[in-house]
Amino acid sequence: MINIAVDGPSGSGKSSLAKAVAREMNILYLDTGALYRAVGYSALTRLGESFSEESVYDLLKSLKVDLIYENGVQHVYADGEDVSDRIRTQPVAMAASKVSAYPPVRAFLLDLQRDIAARNSVIMDGRDVGTVVLPHADVKIFLTARPEVRAQRRVGELEEKGIKAEFETVLQEVVQRDHNDMTRPIAPLRQAEDAILLDNSELDAEQTLQAAFEIIRSKISQ
Ligand code: DC
Numbered sequence: 001m002i003n004i005a006v007d008g009p010s011g012s013g014k015s016s017l018a019k020a021v022a023r024e025m026n027i028l029y030l031d032t033g034a035l036y037r038a039v040g041y042s043a044l045t046r047l048g049e050s051f052s053e054e055s056v057y058d059l060l061k062s063l064k065v066d067l068i069y070e071n072g073v074q075h076v077y078a079d080g081e082d083v084s085d086r087i088r089t090q091p092v093a094m095a096a097s098k099v100s101a102y103p104p105v106r107a108f109l110l111d112l113q114r115d116i117a118a119r120n121s122v123i124m125d126g127r128d129v130g131t132v133v134l135p136h137a138d139v140k141i142f143l144t145a146r147p148e149v150r151a152q153r154r155v156g157e158l159e160e161k162g163i164k165a166e167f168e169t170v171l172q173e174v175v176q177r178d179h180n181d182m183t184r185p186i187a188p189l190r191q192a193e194d195a196i197l198l199d200n201s202e203l204d205a206e207q208t209l210q211a212a213f214e215i216i217r218s219k220i221s222q
Helices: 012-026 034-046 053-062 090-099 104-120 129-132 147-160 167-183 205-220
Strands: 004-009 028-031 065-070 073-078 120-124 139-144 194-201
Touching: 004 012, 004 129, 012 028, 012 120, 012 205, 028 034, 028 073, 028 104, 034 053, 034 065, 034 073, 034 090, 034 104, 034 120, 053 104, 065 104, 090 167, 104 120, 104 129, 120 129, 129 139, 139 205, 147 167, 194 205
Parallel strands: 004 120, 004 139, 028 120, 139 194
Antiparallel strands: 065 073
8 A cells, every 4th residue: 555645736737747657556546626626616606706614614514525436537526416527617726725725624525535545555636635634645745836837837728728818817826826725824735844845847747757756766665
Protein backbone atom coordinates (compact mmCIF):
# COMPACT_ATOMS: atom_id res chain seq x y z
CA MET A 1 0.00 0.00 0.00
CA ILE A 2 1.23 3.45 -0.88
CA ASN A 3 -0.30 6.89 -0.33
CA ILE A 4 0.98 9.82 -2.37
CA ALA A 5 -0.13 13.41 -1.71
CA VAL A 6 0.08 16.12 -4.38
CA ASP A 7 -0.91 19.61 -3.29
CA GLY A 8 -0.63 22.95 -5.01
CA PRO A 9 -2.52 25.89 -6.48
CA SER A 10 -4.99 25.68 -9.34
CA GLY A 11 -3.44 25.32 -12.78
CA SER A 12 -0.20 23.78 -11.54
CA GLY A 13 -1.03 20.56 -13.38
CA LYS A 14 -1.75 18.44 -10.30
CA SER A 15 -4.51 16.40 -11.87
CA SER A 16 -2.61 15.65 -15.12
CA LEU A 17 0.40 14.60 -13.07
CA ALA A 18 -1.57 12.53 -10.56
CA LYS A 19 -3.53 10.79 -13.32
CA ALA A 20 -0.32 9.89 -15.19
CA VAL A 21 1.37 8.58 -12.02
CA ALA A 22 -1.76 6.55 -11.14
CA ARG A 23 -1.77 4.99 -14.60
CA GLU A 24 1.96 4.12 -14.52
CA MET A 25 1.89 2.74 -10.99
CA ASN A 26 -1.52 1.11 -11.38
CA ILE A 27 -2.93 2.82 -8.29
CA LEU A 28 -6.09 4.86 -7.72
CA TYR A 29 -6.30 8.58 -8.46
CA LEU A 30 -8.44 10.67 -6.13
CA ASP A 31 -9.22 14.23 -7.22
CA THR A 32 -10.24 15.84 -3.91
CA GLY A 33 -11.12 19.15 -5.62
CA ALA A 34 -14.04 17.35 -7.29
CA LEU A 35 -15.57 16.78 -3.85
CA TYR A 36 -15.43 20.50 -3.00
CA ARG A 37 -16.77 21.26 -6.45
CA ALA A 38 -19.71 18.87 -5.84
CA VAL A 39 -20.58 20.77 -2.65
CA GLY A 40 -20.12 24.12 -4.48
CA TYR A 41 -22.33 22.90 -7.32
CA SER A 42 -25.05 21.79 -4.90
CA ALA A 43 -24.86 25.14 -3.09
CA LEU A 44 -25.22 27.04 -6.40
CA THR A 45 -28.09 24.93 -7.75
CA ARG A 46 -30.01 24.55 -4.50
CA LEU A 47 -29.32 27.89 -2.81
CA GLY A 48 -28.44 30.27 -5.64
CA GLU A 49 -25.35 32.40 -6.27
CA SER A 50 -25.37 34.40 -3.04
CA PHE A 51 -25.45 31.41 -0.69
CA SER A 52 -24.40 32.03 2.90
CA GLU A 53 -22.28 29.97 5.26
CA GLU A 54 -25.36 29.12 7.38
CA SER A 55 -27.41 27.96 4.40
CA VAL A 56 -24.56 25.67 3.32
CA TYR A 57 -24.46 24.14 6.84
CA ASP A 58 -28.17 23.37 6.49
CA LEU A 59 -27.59 21.94 3.05
CA LEU A 60 -24.95 19.52 4.40
CA LYS A 61 -27.54 17.91 6.70
CA SER A 62 -29.32 16.42 3.71
CA LEU A 63 -26.55 16.35 1.07
CA LYS A 64 -25.00 13.05 0.01
CA VAL A 65 -21.67 13.11 -1.83
CA ASP A 66 -20.26 9.84 -3.16
CA LEU A 67 -17.15 8.85 -5.05
CA ILE A 68 -17.51 5.89 -7.35
CA TYR A 69 -14.85 4.36 -9.59
CA GLU A 70 -16.16 3.17 -12.93
CA ASN A 71 -13.47 1.34 -14.98
CA GLY A 72 -10.85 3.02 -12.80
CA VAL A 73 -12.24 6.51 -13.51
CA GLN A 74 -13.52 8.62 -10.64
CA HIS A 75 -17.13 9.80 -10.76
CA VAL A 76 -18.53 12.17 -8.18
CA TYR A 77 -22.19 12.06 -7.25
CA ALA A 78 -24.26 14.68 -5.45
CA ASP A 79 -27.57 13.33 -4.17
CA GLY A 80 -27.39 10.39 -6.56
CA GLU A 81 -26.69 12.55 -9.63
CA ASP A 82 -23.39 12.08 -11.51
CA VAL A 83 -22.08 15.68 -11.56
CA SER A 84 -18.53 14.84 -12.77
CA ASP A 85 -18.88 16.94 -15.94
CA ARG A 86 -21.13 19.67 -14.60
CA ILE A 87 -18.64 20.69 -11.90
CA ARG A 88 -15.98 21.72 -14.46
CA THR A 89 -17.11 25.33 -14.87
CA GLN A 90 -15.64 28.59 -13.60
CA PRO A 91 -18.71 29.51 -11.44
CA VAL A 92 -18.53 26.08 -9.78
CA ALA A 93 -14.76 26.51 -9.22
CA MET A 94 -15.38 29.82 -7.45
CA ALA A 95 -18.24 28.31 -5.41
CA ALA A 96 -15.98 25.38 -4.48
CA SER A 97 -13.29 27.78 -3.31
CA LYS A 98 -15.89 29.63 -1.21
CA VAL A 99 -17.44 26.55 0.46
CA SER A 100 -14.02 25.00 1.04
CA ALA A 101 -13.33 27.72 3.63
CA TYR A 102 -16.31 26.57 5.75
CA PRO A 103 -15.08 24.20 8.51
CA PRO A 104 -18.14 21.86 8.42
CA VAL A 105 -17.67 21.36 4.69
CA ARG A 106 -14.07 20.22 5.28
CA ALA A 107 -15.16 17.93 8.13
CA PHE A 108 -17.95 16.54 5.93
CA LEU A 109 -15.46 15.49 3.21
CA LEU A 110 -12.55 14.36 5.41
CA ASP A 111 -13.66 10.83 6.29
CA LEU A 112 -14.57 10.07 2.71
CA GLN A 113 -11.01 10.92 1.60
CA ARG A 114 -9.28 9.10 4.46
CA ASP A 115 -11.42 6.04 4.04
CA ILE A 116 -10.40 5.62 0.39
CA ALA A 117 -6.70 6.11 1.27
CA ALA A 118 -6.93 3.53 4.06
CA ARG A 119 -8.33 0.90 1.73
CA ASN A 120 -6.35 1.58 -1.48
CA SER A 121 -2.97 2.57 -2.82
CA VAL A 122 -3.77 6.04 -3.98
CA ILE A 123 -2.40 9.31 -5.31
CA MET A 124 -4.55 12.20 -4.12
CA ASP A 125 -4.38 15.78 -5.30
CA GLY A 126 -5.74 18.83 -3.54
CA ARG A 127 -4.75 21.67 -1.24
CA ASP A 128 -4.41 20.03 2.21
CA VAL A 129 -3.73 16.38 1.44
CA GLY A 130 -0.16 16.43 2.81
CA THR A 131 -0.95 18.76 5.70
CA VAL A 132 -4.36 17.54 6.96
CA VAL A 133 -5.93 14.60 5.11
CA LEU A 134 -2.90 12.28 4.96
CA PRO A 135 -0.22 13.73 7.26
CA HIS A 136 1.56 10.35 7.16
CA ALA A 137 1.53 9.95 3.37
CA ASP A 138 4.56 8.04 2.05
CA VAL A 139 5.33 10.74 -0.51
CA LYS A 140 4.30 14.41 -0.53
CA ILE A 141 4.79 16.67 -3.53
CA PHE A 142 3.97 20.37 -3.59
CA LEU A 143 3.45 21.24 -7.24
CA THR A 144 3.42 24.85 -8.30
CA ALA A 145 4.14 27.27 -11.15
CA ARG A 146 4.12 31.04 -11.53
CA PRO A 147 0.59 32.55 -11.70
CA GLU A 148 1.18 33.89 -15.24
CA VAL A 149 2.18 30.41 -16.43
CA ARG A 150 -0.88 28.83 -14.80
CA ALA A 151 -3.20 31.47 -16.29
CA GLN A 152 -1.70 30.91 -19.75
CA ARG A 153 -2.28 27.15 -19.44
CA ARG A 154 -5.89 27.80 -18.46
CA VAL A 155 -6.39 30.09 -21.49
CA GLY A 156 -4.98 27.30 -23.68
CA GLU A 157 -7.35 24.71 -22.16
CA LEU A 158 -10.35 26.98 -22.71
CA GLU A 159 -9.30 27.71 -26.30
CA GLU A 160 -9.08 23.97 -26.94
CA LYS A 161 -12.72 23.77 -25.89
CA GLY A 162 -13.55 26.61 -28.29
CA ILE A 163 -13.97 29.15 -25.47
CA LYS A 164 -12.28 32.52 -25.94
CA ALA A 165 -10.76 33.87 -22.75
CA GLU A 166 -8.94 37.08 -21.86
CA PHE A 167 -5.51 36.37 -20.33
CA GLU A 168 -5.86 39.27 -17.84
CA THR A 169 -9.29 38.07 -16.62
CA VAL A 170 -8.07 34.50 -16.19
CA LEU A 171 -4.95 35.72 -14.38
CA GLN A 172 -7.11 37.74 -11.98
CA GLU A 173 -9.21 34.64 -11.25
CA VAL A 174 -6.08 32.55 -10.66
CA VAL A 175 -4.70 35.15 -8.24
CA GLN A 176 -8.08 35.51 -6.50
CA ARG A 177 -8.44 31.76 -6.03
CA ASP A 178 -4.83 31.45 -4.77
CA HIS A 179 -5.57 34.19 -2.28
CA ASN A 180 -8.81 32.51 -1.08
CA ASP A 181 -7.16 29.10 -0.79
CA MET A 182 -3.99 30.34 0.95
CA THR A 183 -5.50 32.75 3.46
CA ARG A 184 -8.47 30.79 4.79
CA PRO A 185 -8.04 30.03 8.48
CA ILE A 186 -8.78 26.33 8.17
CA ALA A 187 -6.61 23.93 6.15
CA PRO A 188 -5.12 26.65 3.94
CA LEU A 189 -3.10 25.77 0.88
CA ARG A 190 0.50 25.45 2.04
CA GLN A 191 3.47 23.19 1.56
CA ALA A 192 3.80 20.52 4.26
CA GLU A 193 7.17 20.61 6.01
CA ASP A 194 8.10 17.21 4.63
CA ALA A 195 6.77 17.85 1.10
CA ILE A 196 9.14 18.19 -1.85
CA LEU A 197 8.64 21.38 -3.86
CA LEU A 198 8.29 20.89 -7.61
CA ASP A 199 8.02 24.13 -9.61
CA ASN A 200 7.09 23.24 -13.18
CA SER A 201 6.96 26.78 -14.63
CA GLU A 202 9.66 25.78 -17.11
CA LEU A 203 8.72 22.10 -17.49
CA ASP A 204 6.26 20.37 -19.83
CA ALA A 205 3.95 17.55 -18.71
CA GLU A 206 6.46 14.78 -19.49
CA GLN A 207 9.32 16.54 -17.68
CA THR A 208 7.03 17.14 -14.70
CA LEU A 209 6.13 13.44 -14.65
CA GLN A 210 9.79 12.40 -14.73
CA ALA A 211 10.65 14.84 -11.92
CA ALA A 212 7.75 13.45 -9.85
CA PHE A 213 8.94 9.87 -10.42
CA GLU A 214 12.40 10.82 -9.20
CA ILE A 215 10.85 12.18 -6.00
CA ILE A 216 8.64 9.10 -5.57
CA ARG A 217 11.55 6.70 -6.18
CA SER A 218 13.80 8.52 -3.74
CA LYS A 219 11.12 8.46 -1.01
CA ILE A 220 10.13 4.84 -1.53
CA SER A 221 13.72 3.58 -1.47
CA GLN A 222 14.42 5.31 1.85
O1 DC B 1 -8.48 21.54 -7.53
P1 DC B 1 -9.80 22.23 -7.92
O2 DC B 1 -9.62 23.44 -8.77
O3 DC B 1 -10.77 21.27 -8.52
O4 DC B 1 -10.42 22.71 -6.49
C1 DC B 1 -11.57 23.50 -6.39
C2 DC B 1 -11.55 24.25 -5.07
O5 DC B 1 -11.72 23.33 -3.99
C3 DC B 1 -10.27 25.01 -4.77
O6 DC B 1 -10.36 26.39 -5.08
C4 DC B 1 -10.06 24.85 -3.28
C5 DC B 1 -10.91 23.68 -2.89
N1 DC B 1 -10.13 22.53 -2.45
C6 DC B 1 -9.75 22.47 -1.13
O7 DC B 1 -10.03 23.40 -0.39
N2 DC B 1 -9.10 21.38 -0.65
C7 DC B 1 -8.77 20.37 -1.46
N3 DC B 1 -8.13 19.31 -0.96
C8 DC B 1 -9.12 20.41 -2.84
C9 DC B 1 -9.79 21.53 -3.31
